[in-house]
Amino acid sequence: MTSTPKITRRNFVGTTAALLTLRSVPAVADLTPARMVRLSEGVRLVMQPQISGDTVAITMFVRQPRSANTADEAVRRMVNTALFGGSTHMSLDTILDSVRKLGSVIPRTLPDGYCVTVLTSPDQIRNAAYLLCEALKNAQFDKDALERARVGLLQARQDRRSDPFLGAYDALCRAVTARPEPDEIDLRHVNTEAAIGYHRRNFVPVRTVFSAAGHFDGAALQRSLDNNLFEFDRDVQTTEPVAAPLQPGPPPKKVMYNRPNGATEAAWAMVASPAPYVTDPDFPGALAVSNLLGGGHASVLFQELREKAGIGYTVGTAYRWEESAPIVGYVAWDTGADTVRRPTSPDAVTEKIVELMDRPGKDPSSITQADVDRARNFTSGQYLLRHERVSERSFLPGWFEVMGAGYAMDAALPALVQSVTLADMRRIAAVRLSVHTILG
Numbered sequence: 001m002t003s004t005p006k007i008t009r010r011n012f013v014g015t016t017a018a019l020l021t022l023r024s025v026p027a028v029a030d031l032t033p034a035r036m037v038r039l040s041e042g043v044r045l046v047m048q049p050q051i052s053g054d055t056v057a058i059t060m061f062v063r064q065p066r067s068a069n070t071a072d073e074a075v076r077r078m079v080n081t082a083l084f085g086g087s088t089h090m091s092l093d094t095i096l097d098s099v100r101k102l103g104s105v106i107p108r109t110l111p112d113g114y115c116v117t118v119l120t121s122p123d124q125i126r127n128a129a130y131l132l133c134e135a136l137k138n139a140q141f142d143k144d145a146l147e148r149a150r151v152g153l154l155q156a157r158q159d160r161r162s163d164p165f166l167g168a169y170d171a172l173c174r175a176v177t178a179r180p181e182p183d184e185i186d187l188r189h190v191n192t193e194a195a196i197g198y199h200r201r202n203f204v205p206v207r208t209v210f211s212a213a214g215h216f217d218g219a220a221l222q223r224s225l226d227n228n229l230f231e232f233d234r235d236v237q238t239t240e241p242v243a244a245p246l247q248p249g250p251p252p253k254k255v256m257y258n259r260p261n262g263a264t265e266a267a268w269a270m271v272a273s274p275a276p277y278v279t280d281p282d283f284p285g286a287l288a289v290s291n292l293l294g295g296g297h298a299s300v301l302f303q304e305l306r307e308k309a310g311i312g313y314t315v316g317t318a319y320r321w322e323e324s325a326p327i328v329g330y331v332a333w334d335t336g337a338d339t340v341r342r343p344t345s346p347d348a349v350t351e352k353i354v355e356l357m358d359r360p361g362k363d364p365s366s367i368t369q370a371d372v373d374r375a376r377n378f379t380s381g382q383y384l385l386r387h388e389r390v391s392e393r394s395f396l397p398g399w400f401e402v403m404g405a406g407y408a409m410d411a412a413l414p415a416l417v418q419s420v421t422l423a424d425m426r427r428i429a430a431v432r433l434s435v436h437t438i439l440g
Contacts, residue, residue, distance in 0.1 A: 034397050036407050039225055041232045042205040046397045046407045047221065048213045050390075056125055056214035057394035058221075059117040060132045061402040063207040066112065067180055071189065074182035075198045078141075078149050078190040080109040083116070085145025088138035090131075092145070098131050105131070106391070111179060111324045113207075113402060117391050122215050126224045132210070133228035136203055141195035150187045168268050169318065169328060175437045176272045176326040204234050211398025211407070214390045267333055269349040271357055272326040273433040275319060279404050283321070284416040285428045287383075290319040290327045292367065292375040292425065293357055295382070300356050305331050311349060322399055327433060329353045350438055357436070360429035367429065372422045380414040 034048040067073035107116040118128040276282040294301040294317025312331040397410035
């Protein structure tokens with residue numbers, strides 16, 4: 001059964017729309033293999049129809065080049081946030097009314113692009129296609145739309161910074177990837193002319209992918225998108241952008257993140273290593289190494305920090321690879337709890353995380369075949385579980401396609417992970433994950 005969240009003018013245009021979680025778990029026999037077709041204007045469409053069910057997810061992706069400076073990044077984020085603020089044929093009120101009828105529209109700005117997922121019923125598929133294509137082709141970015149976008153971006157940033165984990169995590173990722181972070185003045189300087197110019201240069205057929213999953217008629221969806229993309233033939237000389245490899249961040253630095261909590265304080269220590277890009281042959285191995293280090297209760301970090309040293313109540317690794325993010329080892333502990341064994345200083349926690357994340361690379365014998373088997377099975381299992389959600393079955397193959405790995409990577413990834421060898425994991429740990437940027 002699908003519920004419809006309340007979407008207001010403020011939270012939709014501010015990219016904080018309520019998320020609709022769908023846990024429709026289809027039988028394997030109910031799914032057909034994903035396939036890709038080229039629409040009339042060169043836009044790619046990935047489809048994985050389900051022969052029954054009451055939900056369909058359609059995701060639109062636009063690949064975007066990395067910004068050279070904060071001013072360029074401000075334009076990119078404002079355009080992405082204001083994309084549904086009004087268009088040639090739809091006012092904001094009309095758009096919001098369409099969203100209410102569809103069910104849920106989830107926009108998301110990623111480091112290397114933009115995506116938006118529509119979760120709806122099969123009978124609304126034509127309306128979903130129209131809404132997405134209208135924004136893709138004809139978004140207007142008037143003064144009011146940009147102001148709503150600016151307010152929404154600043155509020156979202158404040159919300160994340162107020163969370164001790166997210167605030168530290170975001171700062172750490174920026175330190176590793178060296179991506180520009182626009183400030184309030186950068187956002188305020190974005191005007192309609194700049195937004196329209198960016199939209200026309202980057203929201204182009206060669207960089208656009210649609211991906212659909214759930215119960216829908218593939219031929220009908222293809223026909224609807226073809227009709228709505230008529231004359232989406234912008235005369236822009238461009239090719240699909242190729243991502244540059246992540247560069248090591250600045251020399252290690254340590255900053256303590258605390259959040260007072262009554263008589264106690266919750267503290268986070270984090271260490272990050274740049275991870276292989278999704279098109280890199282080492283990507284499946286990096287997934288397994290990340291889970292060897294911090295995935296589950298048998299992982300290195302959990303066993304050494306939580307079980308043996310008694311440090312922390314939250315321990316593990318975060319590898320948000322769909323965000324082109326680094327591998328982050330983390331531990332949270334309560335600095336004021338007398339009952340928790342803890343080190344004498346935050347630096348000691350950070351140094352312990354560095355030691356454990358370096359251990360597989362410095363001492364290859366510390367990785368055994370049993371470790372490899374556990375990490376591979378944990379990684380494959382986690383990935384397969386993501387496919388319980390129809391929104392993820394729409395997102396994942398489309399994301400791999402727009403990022404250059406090809407939509408078939410979605411189906412192939414579990415087997416690629418299982419093919420990772422002991423030698424692969426030792427090499428990746430030693431060579432690929434040896435650079436650390438530290439925020440403790």
